[in-house]
Amino acid sequence: MLDCYNKKLLRVNLTHRTFTEETLDNEFIKRWIGGMGFGTRLLTEELDPGIDPFGPENKIFICVGPLTGTSAPLFAQTCIMTKSPLTGGILNTYAGGHLGSAIKSAGYEVIVIEGKANGLVYLSITPDGQKIVDCPELKGKPVKETETAVKAAVGRDDLHTMAIGLAGENRVRYGCVISETRAFGRGGAGAVFGSKNLKAIGVAGLGDIRVLSNEEFQSAVNAAYDAIKEEMSHPWSVVTSFSQSGTIDGVAMINANDALATKYHHMTHFDKASNIDGAAFMEKYETRSIACQGCQVHCGVLRQPKKTRWGEAWTRGPEYETAYSLGSLCFNDDSDMLLRANDLAEEYGMDTLSLGVNVAFAMECADRKILPRDILGDGLTLKFGNADATIKLIHMIANREGLGDTLAEGVRLASQKIGQGTQSFALQVKGMEFAAWMPERMRGITTTFATANRGACHKRAPIGLELAGILQKDQVEGRAAIVAEIQNRVNALFTLIACRFAEMAMPTAVFLNLLKTSSGIEMDEAEFVKRGEAIWNLERLFNMNAGIDGSEDKLPDICFERPEVFPEDAKHLTHEDFATLMRDYYEYRGWDSQGRPTPERLQELGIT
């Protein structure tokens, strides 16, 4: 039983420079399964919700799952949980690549980082030992250079790393953590690393990764491969599409649906989208696919080095989210700029979604004559479509220079500082900037953005159903329940840390069989989803105790204005519809009218 678990937690205290191993209790493992389940439970037990996210009392929980490092496909991701400096609430953020299996083979399910180092350090966890190493020479260094330096210093070819760039060091509130070619993007985990003077972590392991029954597990793995193979045999499947050009070709589909946020949500369609969609990037740039460990989809697209007028770019992506935030939202169709901006975001270590929304927010402020057009200096004009202005702002934000210092705080705090009514159009919920979707256009997105525990996040929404027309985009009835179900289900899958693409190919029964044959943990689908619901409620309780209650389940005023360019036959979002969605959502969840989980519902979920 529980053979696939190491049952070990490594606690690293940066203040005292100590390492402590703890054994995870069997009941804890069976209850919370792994990944986001472990992280949520530990974080909500160990952190006072009222702490300063940048204080030494904040902690970073790095978690893997029961299937990490096994031969099961699409389980390469690692989960980071912490208290977000962007929202002040609980944060879960994920990245694929190869780090997860290194953590697992190093012998751990969870690494907890506590305290604060007295100078810049990196952490090395290898079979040769665990070390906290001073690294003042890495101050301000870009992510790739940092990761290369740490690998060279540790001297192991099998070392896998995660690191922050200047943005994290400067506590840009959406500073992210990069692991080789993948990003723990949203919510500012990189800034928390920076607040602890933690520049990088390198992990290598040689330990075996076991499963309960080799024969039965192999059979379950075969079924998973068969499901993926079947899905990818269809040339029009989403997964196949991602394997050809990455996620960026989604720009074309979203635009065809008149749902592409353009020019700061004033438009739903970008006439120049074909300059920044997947086909455009495949045609213009030499590209090769890269994959996370054990993945057949290989959605990663690595662009070979390309000279742009802003310097050489060598980057993975951009993803469709970046093509929105730094492209259509800024009314910019310059693919060279997107390539370079994406590269800069990776080197500085910044979430491209929040970054692009902050840049676009500044452009909107200039359009409304709230900020002067010449605020960037160097003869640059702050206006939509100006690629030079975007690149300049990225540098200014990472370095916290001038207007960049204000925008490094995120649009919520920036709008509070700038004032003049800017809060009404700051594209954020609970402090997190909008992802690439329009709540004005799709009611699933309306509900998801408003209720997500980590802010305006798109990760648990019926996007495909609405894009495919299976659900009418502007229909309110029944939508809240669908969103809540997806939130529960995705949270459950994040205990296994399955890639989001896995569920596009594999039925839930396949996941459960992988869990059963690797660990002996057996449950039906309803129970599995209920575990996800329990996690959702735990997050909600933490947020409420951090001051983020039902009054924060809201959208900025701009979402209730009909965009200038909007489909004639579509209904824009009204306050009445929004109130209905929230009422339905609370009712479906068994919460009270203020969005508070009721004691009865918590008891049913086993939360005491």
Added chain:
Amino acid sequence: MSTMKVNVRYAGMMRIIAGRQDSVVELPSPSTLRDLLLLLAKDLPEEFKRKVIDPLQFDSVFPMILMINRENIRERAQFERPLTDGDLVIFVPPMEGG
């Protein structure tokens, strides 16, 4: 014989497979969506026919790769839908998110 003109757009990777971007196709009036697909199939590259047109006609209809005037074509019966002069037919790559 009266004719009509239909706008056909190949979005994203569809335009790489089709080897073309937007076009205006002239059809006899009345014509259906199926008539349009059969006409397009005559001069589109073999890869496009194999990956897009053939599955649309003969396999289960995937709801994301064909739209008329922003409406997804999700059922085979919709291939018999009459076209109207000025209709916009878009082949789109599929997308999921969230």
